[in-house]
Amino acid sequence: MSTRPLAARLRATLRAAWRITREIAGERAYEIYLEHHAEHHPGTPPMGEREFWRRHTDARDARPGERCC
Amino acid sequence: MSSQTDSADTATPRRRLNIGQILIWTAVAVIGAVAWGVLALSRGEEISAAWLIFAALASYAIGYRFYSRFIAYRVLRVDARRATPAERLNNGTDFHPTDRRVLFGHHFAAIAGAGPLVGPVLAAQMGYLPGTLWIIIGVIFAGAVQDMVVLFFSMRRNGKSLGQMAREEIGPVGGIAALIAVLAIMVILLAVLAMVVVNALADSPWGTFSIAMTIPIALFMGFYLRYLRPGRVVEVSLIGVVLLLAAIAGGGWVAESPLGDAFLLSPNQLTLALVIYGFVASVLPVWMLLAPRDYLSTFMKIGVVVLLAVSIVVANPALQLPDFTAFAFNGEGPVFAGSLFPFVFITIACGALSGFHALISSGTTPKLIEKEPQIRVIGYGSMLTESFVAVMALITACILDPGVYFAMNMPATMLGDTLQSASAAVAGIGFQVSPETLAATAASIEESTITGRTGGAPTFALGAAEIFSALFGGPAAMAFWYHFAVMFEALFILTTVDAGTRVGRFMIQDTVGNFWKPMKDVSWKPGLWMTSALIVAAWGYFLWAGVNDPLGGINQLFPLFGIANQLLAAVALAVCTTLLIKSGRAKYAWVTLVPLAWDAVVTLTASWQKVFSPDPTIGFFAQRQQYVEALAAGETSLGPAGDVDAMRQVVVNTTVDGILSVLFAVLIIIILADAVRVWIKALRVREPLPSAEHPFEPSKLWAPAGLIPTREERAERAEREKETAGA
Numbered sequence: 001m002s003t004r005p006l007a008a009r010l011r012a013t014l015r016a017a018w019r020i021t022r023e024i025a026g027e028r029a030y031e032i033y034l035e036h037h038a039e040h041h042p043g044t045p046p047m048g049e050r051e052f053w054r055r056h057t058d059a060r061d062a063r064p065g066e067r068c069c
Numbered sequence: 070m071s072s073q074t075d076s077a078d079t080a081t082p083r084r085r086l087n088i089g090q091i092l093i094w095t096a097v098a099v100i101g102a103v104a105w106g107v108l109a110l111s112r113g114e115e116i117s118a119a120w121l122i123f124a125a126l127a128s129y130a131i132g133y134r135f136y137s138r139f140i141a142y143r144v145l146r147v148d149a150r151r152a153t154p155a156e157r158l159n160n161g162t163d164f165h166p167t168d169r170r171v172l173f174g175h176h177f178a179a180i181a182g183a184g185p186l187v188g189p190v191l192a193a194q195m196g197y198l199p200g201t202l203w204i205i206i207g208v209i210f211a212g213a214v215q216d217m218v219v220l221f222f223s224m225r226r227n228g229k230s231l232g233q234m235a236r237e238e239i240g241p242v243g244g245i246a247a248l249i250a251v252l253a254i255m256v257i258l259l260a261v262l263a264m265v266v267v268n269a270l271a272d273s274p275w276g277t278f279s280i281a282m283t284i285p286i287a288l289f290m291g292f293y294l295r296y297l298r299p300g301r302v303v304e305v306s307l308i309g310v311v312l313l314l315a316a317i318a319g320g321g322w323v324a325e326s327p328l329g330d331a332f333l334l335s336p337n338q339l340t341l342a343l344v345i346y347g348f349v350a351s352v353l354p355v356w357m358l359l360a361p362r363d364y365l366s367t368f369m370k371i372g373v374v375v376l377l378a379v380s381i382v383v384a385n386p387a388l389q390l391p392d393f394t395a396f397a398f399n400g401e402g403p404v405f406a407g408s409l410f411p412f413v414f415i416t417i418a419c420g421a422l423s424g425f426h427a428l429i430s431s432g433t434t435p436k437l438i439e440k441e442p443q444i445r446v447i448g449y450g451s452m453l454t455e456s457f458v459a460v461m462a463l464i465t466a467c468i469l470d471p472g473v474y475f476a477m478n479m480p481a482t483m484l485g486d487t488l489q490s491a492s493a494a495v496a497g498i499g500f501q502v503s504p505e506t507l508a509a510t511a512a513s514i515e516e517s518t519i520t521g522r523t524g525g526a527p528t529f530a531l532g533a534a535e536i537f538s539a540l541f542g543g544p545a546a547m548a549f550w551y552h553f554a555v556m557f558e559a560l561f562i563l564t565t566v567d568a569g570t571r572v573g574r575f576m577i578q579d580t581v582g583n584f585w586k587p588m589k590d591v592s593w594k595p596g597l598w599m600t601s602a603l604i605v606a607a608w609g610y611f612l613w614a615g616v617n618d619p620l621g622g623i624n625q626l627f628p629l630f631g632i633a634n635q636l637l638a639a640v641a642l643a644v645c646t647t648l649l650i651k652s653g654r655a656k657y658a659w660v661t662l663v664p665l666a667w668d669a670v671v672t673l674t675a676s677w678q679k680v681f682s683p684d685p686t687i688g689f690f691a692q693r694q695q696y697v698e699a700l701a702a703g704e705t706s707l708g709p710a711g712d713v714d715a716m717r718q719v720v721v722n723t724t725v726d727g728i729l730s731v732l733f734a735v736l737i738i739i740i741l742a743d744a745v746r747v748w749i750k751a752l753r754v755r756e757p758l759p760s761a762e763h764p765f766e767p768s769k770l771w772a773p774a775g776l777i778p779t780r781e782e783r784a785e786r787a788e789r790e791k792e793t794a795g796a
Binding site: 020021022023024025026027029030032033035036037040049050052053054056057058059060061062063064065066067068069 | 159160161162165167168170171174175178179180181182183184185187258262294295299300301302303306354355356359360363364367368371418419423425426428429432433561564565567568569571572575591592634
């Protein structure tokens with residue numbers, strides 16, 4: 001139905017799959033933070049990447065997350 | 070309250086099935102019916118494992134399409150126009166609308182661990198059919214329902230935990246009972262899982278080496294992410310997986326070398342090592358061990374589940390175990406005592422109905438859901454996937470030679486010290502295996518012995534190795550795949566030991582903090598060490614007692630673990646039923662009330678038998694009495710207990726286990742009585758009772774309801790994209 005060529009659609013699908021894989025792995029956390037920051041706190045500088053990851057990981061010290069059997 | 074009713078009719082998609090869909094669903098039903106027919110009616114001849122897969126998948130598809138849809142739209146009345154907490158409270162971290170496919174991955178990784186790999190393997194002693202029936206029927210009508218309904222109610226309450234909901238909606242008594250249940254199950258769970266690792270690694274230098282190597286690998290990954298390349302999670306996970314595979318391959322070489330002796334540990338040495346590991350890991354900052362290990366185990370989990378599913382379908386092994394063994398009816402099974410009802414339903418918790426999941430469904434997941442209808446794919450769908458893992462674990466046990474299966478899973482004390490005595494012990498319970506077969510099987514996986522390797526992990530690993538090596542590498546690769554599967558299971562367990570110790574610690578810090586202020590600060594070092602040590606000591610005690618139990622620790626402790634898990638399910642289902650009744654949906658309360666009634670009957674019957682059964686193999690106190698009398702009569706050995714110390718050990722263990730059984734049963738009765746009190750109150754009044762549900766707020770987001778967008782949804786998305794582009 002789509003008029004786009006097959007190769008372009010395939011590329012788009014692969015790109016989406018890669019994005020989902022990265023997000024499941026937890027790699028997109030900083031990107032999500034930047035998107036959120038740009039939307040909700042425009043004008044203020046966001047946290048740097050290193051600092052963000054440090055805080056992001058350390059936050060788990062206070063809530064390790066449940067893991068089931 | 071009005072919001073729950075005013076939107077119900079318009080929000081319910083009431084499309085009739087078209088002729089094509091009717092044909093497809095009829096075909097699915099026919100395939101399922103044929104597969105079930107083959108499983109149930111085959112007598113004597115070996116059948117293909119593919120029938121199990123077909124029966125499971127067809128049943129899941131029908132359950133998902135029809136039953137979960139009914140629950141979501143008719144009973145719960147999910148509303149796509151209502152903003153979820155993720156949308157309303159979006160802060161970019163805890164609350165954040167997350168893609169349904171990503172959240173499905175996260176939720177599945179959080180609920181599925183070693184549990185679905187252990188229970189079905191143990192339950193296979195009764196044949197393949199009891200386990201299969203309970204796993205598939207249980208998940209459709211109980212387990213997946215619990216997960217989805219808890220997820221729904223927690224989502225409507227901004228992600229409140231199960232404990233909070235129990236306290237607010239039932240009352241303080243139910244709340245306290247829930248708290249005790251959670252702590253108790255945590256301790257028993259960690260002990261049982263740690264025991265699985267001990268039994269798999271004892272006297273196995275190869276396995277011990279590769280598991281030990283996960284510690285430096287995780288530390289390396291932690292430092293890499295902290296200092297070298299922060300945020301490169303996929304990259305570091307791939308490096309970790311490669312190192313892990315190298316550690317498994319290298320383990321065979323290390324075991325042969327003089328270094329091998331350093332990794333040849335006895336069960337008691339491993340117990341000590343695990344206790345020390347559990348304490349140290351839980352007090353280190355998460356970035357060092359827990360976080361990298363979590364990345365690694367998520368990768369392995371999803372990868373191996375997919376690999377195993379594909380391999381089973383391609384290798385298509387035959388089931389060797391019969392549909393029912395005599396143990397299903399006489400209750401004299403060597404793996405765990407007791408007859409089919411209630412003990413199959415206790416032994417298989419994860420994969421069919423697991424109360425523990427309610428903690429995750431009321432934890433992080435409800436705060437991340439993008440759209441209400443997505444609770445179906447995330448809550449119900451993830452649990453169906455875990456159930457499928459359980460079916461695969463059952464297959465790995467059932468494709469083994471039944472004699473080998475029993476030689477691996479009978480308590481070591483019953484099997485004696487030689488292969489001849491093991492062979493004779495297996496013959497004594499009605500199965501045949503020659504000493505030569507036992508020796509050849511052990512040699513094929515390069516282990517010194519396979520007899521008395523209880524706990525499920527070695528059995529699962531042997532079955533998985535047969536399936537994998539049929540596809541990749543042939544018989545020469547058996548040893549690699551066996552240790553790969555052991556590593557796969559042990560990796561989750563070590564992550565759970567670390568995370569579970571932390572979760573238990575927070576619960577104690579929180580509770581004690583109410584009386585003693587400094588404890589409230591969860592990063593206060595002395596408090597952190599004390600509480601961690603307390604939790605480790607608690608599960609460490611049960612682990613030590615289980616490892617040294619003359620009657621076999623898995624045999625004695627696994628039923629307690631199952632009862633504790635089903636007790637938590639009773640709490641969760643009681644909270645769900647209460648909320649359905651309180652919110653004026655009493656006519657649909659059967660959706661959670663029927664599983665609750667079943668769960669209560671199973672758990673209470675099992676507790677009753679564990680406490681009051683006069684049969685010493687089942688009842689803890691009857692067993693205790695038997696040993697006390699023998700000691701009083703001056704006897705120096707009884708059954709598998711070879712000396713007076715062992716007999717005293719049995720007396721202590723049965724006392725502790727018996728008291729715990731009583732405690733669990735009393736907790737269930739308290740929670741049920743308290744819940745019924747609230748139900749009666751709610752049914753007597755005309756107006757719905759007050760409940761903590763967050764009022765309706767309209768949603769501005771758009772997202773598909775299911776995993777795959779429907780044609781209408783795709784058109785709607787295209788429409789919206791055009792609008793945004795125009796603006």
